Each structure stands twice: as C-alpha cells, then as structure tokens.
Amino acid sequence: AQSVTQLGSHVSVSEGALVLLRCNYSSSVPPYLFWYVQYPNQGLQLLLKYTTGATLVKGINGFEAEFKKSETSFHLTKPSAHMSDAAEYFCAVSPWYSSASKIIFGSGTRLSIRP
Amino acid sequence: KAGVTQTPRYLIKTRGQQVTLSCSPISGHRSVSWYQQTPGQGLQFLFEYFSETQRNKGNFPGRFSGRQFSNSRSEMNVSTLELGDSALYLCASSLGDIGMNTEAFFGQGTRLTVV
Numbered sequence: 001a002q003s004v005t006q007l008g009s010h011v012s013v014s015e016g017a018l019v020l021l022r023c024n025y026s027s028s029v030p031p032y033l034f035w036y037v038q039y040p041n042q043g044l045q046l047l048l049k050y051t052t053g054a055t056l057v058k059g060i061n062g063f064e065a066e067f068k069k070s071e072t073s074f075h076l077t078k079p080s081a082h083m084s085d086a087a088e089y090f091c092a093v094s095p096w097y098s099s100a101s102k103i104i105f106g107s108g109t110r111l112s113i114r115p
Numbered sequence: 116k117a118g119v120t121q122t123p124r125y126l127i128k129t130r131g132q133q134v135t136l137s138c139s140p141i142s143g144h145r146s147v148s149w150y151q152q153t154p155g156q157g158l159q160f161l162f163e164y165f166s167e168t169q170r171n172k173g174n175f176p177g178r179f180s181g182r183q184f185s186n187s188r189s190e191m192n193v194s195t196l197e198l199g200d201s202a203l204y205l206c207a208s209s210l211g212d213i214g215m216n217t218e219a220f221f222g223q224g225t226r227l228t229v230v
Contacts, residue, residue, distance in 0.1 A: 036221075043119070043205055043221035090158065102148065102171045103207075103219060105158035 002027045002093050006106035014114045019063075019078040021109045023091030026072065033074045034092040034103065035065055044090065050074065061085070086113045117141065119208050119222035127228045133194040136225045138206030140187050146170075146211025147189035148219065149181060152203040161204075164189050165211045193227075201229045 007022040025031060032051050036044040048059025055067040065076045074091060091106040120139040128134050140147050148171075149161040160173040164183035183189045187208075193200055203226050207219040 041223075041226075043223045044207075045221070046218055049218065102160055102163060102173075103150075104160070105150075107157045 002031065002095065002104045004091050004093050004104055004106035006089075006091050006109050008109055009107065010110045010112065012112040012114060013081050015083055016080050019076070019081045019085065019111065021076040021089050021091075021111065023065075023074045023076065023106060024072050025074060025091070025093045027093055027095065029095045031093045031095065033065075033067060034094075035059065035063070035074075035076050036090045036092060036105075038088045038090065038108075040087075047076070047089075081111075081113050083113050083115070086111055119206055119220050121204075121206050121222035121225050123225060124223065125226045125228075127230060128196050130196055130198060130229055132196050133192065134196060134227060136191045136193075136204055136206075136227070138189045138191070138208070138222060140189070140206075140208030141220055144208040144210055144220075145187055146209045147183055147187065148207045148209075149189070149191050150205045150207065151175075152205060152224070153199075153201070158205070161191070196229045198229050200227065202227060 003026045005024045034049045035047040037047050038044050047063050048057045050057045050067045058064045063078045065074050067074050088108045088110050090108050092103045094103045122137045146165045148163040150158050152158045163171040167183045178194045181191045203224045205224045206222045209219045
C-alpha cells in the first residue's frame with residue numbers, strides 16, 4: 001500500500017523568500033514520486049518527478065526536490081518565491097512497476113506569496 | 116501537440132440523474148485514468164483504462180463506470196447522482212507502458228455540480 005502525507009495545508013511566504021513544502025510517503029515497493037501544481041480552475045501540471053538515479057531532482061519554474069529514502073521524504077523547495085508561484089501543490093506517489101496511471105496524491109498544500 | 120481534452124468543462128445536474136463525461140487523450144497515449152477532486156477527500160483515483168480494458172480500479176461504488184474506445188477516447192458515467200458527487204473530475208493520459216518512466220498529462224477537468 002502507498003500513501004502520501006503533506007505537512008501543512010497552507011504555507012505563506014514573502015516574495016523572494018525560500019519556499020519549502022514538505023512531503024512524506026509510505027510505500028512497500030520502490031516508489032516513483034511526483035510534485036504537481038494546480039492553478040485555480042485548472043488541471044494538474046507536473047513540476048518534477050523522481051524515478052531512479054540522482055536523488056536531487058530539478059523541475060520547472062526553479063523548483064527542485066530531494067528524495068531521502070531514510071527519511072521517506074520528498075520535500076519541494078525553491079530558493080526565491082515569485083508571485084506567480086501562488087497555487088496548490090500536490091505530492092504524489094506511484095509504484096515503480098505501474099504506468100503513470102494509478103497515482104496516490106497527498107491532500108495538497110496551498111502556497112500563498114506575500115508581496 | 117494537442118493536450119488532454121475534457122468535455123464539457125462545466126455541468127449542472129439534478130440528484131438522481133446520470134451524467135457522462137468525455138476525455139480525449141494525447142495522440143498516441145493508450146492509458147486514460149480518471150480522478151475525482153473534492154475539498155473534503157482531495158484527489159482520488161477512480162479507474163484506469165488501457166487499450167479498451169479497465170486495468171486498475173479505485174474504491175468507488177458501482178455507480179461510477181467508464182469505458183474506452185478504440186481511438187483511446189474515454190468516457191466516464193455516473194448514475195443516480197448524489198449531492199456528494201459534486202466535484203472536479205480530472206482525466207489523465209499516458210503512454211501506459213508498465214514499468215516505464217512515463218508521465219501522466221492531465222486535462223483541465225470537468226466541474227460537476229449536483230443540485
């Protein structure tokens with residue numbers, strides 16, 4: 001079984017500040033891990049994904065995440081927040097043997113950016 | 116290339132009615148998955164179709180069903196609508212190959228309101 005826990009349903013940072021969104025996962029098999037972003041009334045857009053190999057993953061819009069197996073974590077960071085980063089962010093997991101079809105999502109973290 | 120297209124974008128139905136939602140995947144993608152998004156339950160996996168066959172199924176009642184056509188387009192049907200079925204229904208398409216490092220691309224969703 002797999003599950004994802006996102007710590008903090010709402011995070012607020014100042015423009016230019018570090019963004020840190022926390023995600024912990026549980027998986028009985030090697031996982032694929034994802035971060036998605038959702039803007040109002042839109043679908044989900046993939047920010048980045050970890051499958052195998054390098055544990056530090058770089059994504060779009062300056063985001064990156066580090067897979068830490070010992071901590072079962074996959075936190076999302078961005079060094080400097082921009083107003084356009086305001087959105088809902090979802091951490092997700094799927095088993096390695098699955099296609100990208102059965103993804104388990106966390107409950108989401110709403111990111112607000114203060115001017 | 117064209118993205119994932121969901122129709123209609125918005126729908127209002129009355130309790131007890133049934134509804135059909137449509138999803139056209141990216142050309143060449145054989146897997147279509149459906150997700151329900153609600154404020155209370157978050158994003159939940161409904162089912163996945165691959166090459167016209169249901170390959171994975173989430174934990175939803177039998178009122179929720181789907182099908183996939185030979186051109187990979189998929190429809191989702193909900194019968195005997197309940198107020199709790201009000202949600203954003205998202206469709207995702209992917210190549211569908213098991214064990215492959217594939218990505219799911221999401222449509223913009225259909226917002227269903229049951230009154």
